[in-house]
Amino acid sequence: MNKHFLGDTAVLLGRSLRHIARSPDTIITTVVTPIAMLLLFVYVLGGAIQTGTGSYVNYLLPGILIITIASGISYTAYRLFQDLQGGIFERFQSMPIARPSVLWAHVLTSLVANLISLVVVLLVALVMGFRSGAGVVDWLAVAGILVLFTLALTWLAVIPGLTARSVDGASAFAYPLIFLPFISSAFVPTDSMPGPVRAFAENQPVTSIVNTLRALFTEQPVGAGIGTALAWCVGLLIVASVFAGIAYRRRFN
């Protein structure tokens, strides 16, 4: 590893965090959709949804957190695309820096921005009556899974960030990710769904992640589900980072 890697990453991370501090709208627009869904489902539709558990906001929050991350990472693609478009990426690449720092700074920025967004959404949920008796270890496990999932989706976002031809193209990939939780156990239990839909819902990553988060929040045993959830996160992280690496080398060989 280049001896400047950590220092250069820190300098570039500072730069991107300054961007976020100066345009907090990136946080606001990230949390608007999840909060709107939280309000809509808890106060409008939630009354008619039978989850077999107590409070619907408790049931819903894990899925909303996943949607928050899915909507937040599109800004990573956007910021990366802007850097490439504006030429500052090339300037960095022609300098005596540790080259991977440029991408890592964007990834870490995404992590920080998404954690801020998640905390905002969590605070709104608390106001709406979300309660959890989870202990410190459970919360750390929740944070760990969310961080892992954010990293996996962020590396996924790096790919369109590096390859897109337009700003719209760079951020459009996030829409399917935002809607993936709808066909999962995030909003309603999967046993109410017809066969093929249910089969998809139960075997896609969001369901195992949401179920694990829900179990942690409600102090239930996580069972084998946490293994599936972690496998999805780590698998996605590896695949996405490999393809991001290929996209990077194709552009700067």
Added chain:
Amino acid sequence: MLTGMSTSSTEQTAIRVRDLEKSFKELKVLRGVDIEVARGSIFALLGSNGAGKTTLVKVLSTLLRADAGTALVNGFDVAARAADVRESISLTGQFAAVDEILTGRENLILIARLRHLKDVATIADDLLLRFSLTEAGGRRVATYSGGMRRRLDIAMSLIGNPPVIFLDEPTTGLDPEGRLDVWQAIQELAQGGTTVLLTTQYLDEAEHLADRIAILHQGRIIVNGTLDELKRLLPPAKVEYVEKQPTLEDVFLSLVGTATNGEQR
């Protein structure tokens, strides 16, 4: 082709390019380019859009790998010693590569930190002063005029005093005053011993600035020489009497005044 550099040794040659080729899929952009740039000189690469100027600059600044041929920058091979090349150069790309959300001063500090220099605040303030940006230094770059951005861009390239600077179309899109500012900055660079390779599609820019001019056409250098040598390629000058009219540029500059340093544009 003119060759006037037969005596140059490696020490005196800042950039040496031999038979360089680069294709993008089927499109052959560089078809065997040869150039040599003497240390401390200004070398202009002249060519129309699509001639391959930017591709050549990208190969020399280690952003693209050539398909064939060799290129040495500051004595280092761009393919084998890329890290050493990056220590030796600065690139000012076709579009001002500045961070719009940061202030001018923050941009300079960012680059100084990435070059692992000490006392970054002093470096930033000195450059702001030198490029008449002191007043604007605390403002976000998004509020700058095109000329101010370009000056900041060039100032960023000077951090760490790299011996070789690449300027890809440094005055494209600038107003006449911005252009003169940039020209002056480039001349000061060369006077300080920096080697400058600039690309341009403006003939007068090459004429005004360059010690040597090469014309890149369809991926090949078709002529390479000093301005006088290039002029001698044409039939001898005819003497004609023409009434000297002021150019529009003369009129424009005399009306708006060239003394302003561009702070408030």
